[in-house]
Amino acid sequence: MSMSSFERDELSKFDEDTLGNKLYQSLCGEEIRYLIILDDIWVDVWYNLHRYFPENQSGSRILFITWFQKIGFQASNKSIVRKLRFLTDDECWKLLQMKVFHDVSCPLELVDIGMKIARNCDGLPLAVVVIAAILADMKKNKTKWEEVAKSLSSHISKTTAA
Known part of the structure; x- marks a missing residue:
């Protein structure tokens, strides 16, 4: 039996335990x-x-990608846990540029605000990629990017205060 032999609609009809057993x-x-x-x-x-x-x-493996090392240690007595570091501000900026502009250089008028946006991602690669996707889909002008930076800064200050 293969899970791929089921259609997506068919799988959605199963309860959690039935799906888990399958x-x-x-x-x-x-x-x-x-x-x-x-x-x-x-x-x-x-x-x-x-x-x-x-x-x-059988040599099967489960790879956990998580911020909580505890999961890796508790998952199995054979776990190998690797702690990944946060990106530097410079690495965030390079990743942001790559995702937004691909092989084209960032316009000079957007560099300062782009670097601020990258810094506000706090070294989290996923945050950079998500923000880059938003920036890539909008007009490449300073006013729009400042709105994103302001919104991101506001969101970060709310989450760190909580």
């Missing part, structure tokens, strides 16, 4: 090897999910 059955077997990538998963969610991944000797 996943477990599809991952069982001596010939089955899998790589599961779980992005931004929380400890309590992993506790609910882990029973659906068989503990076999």
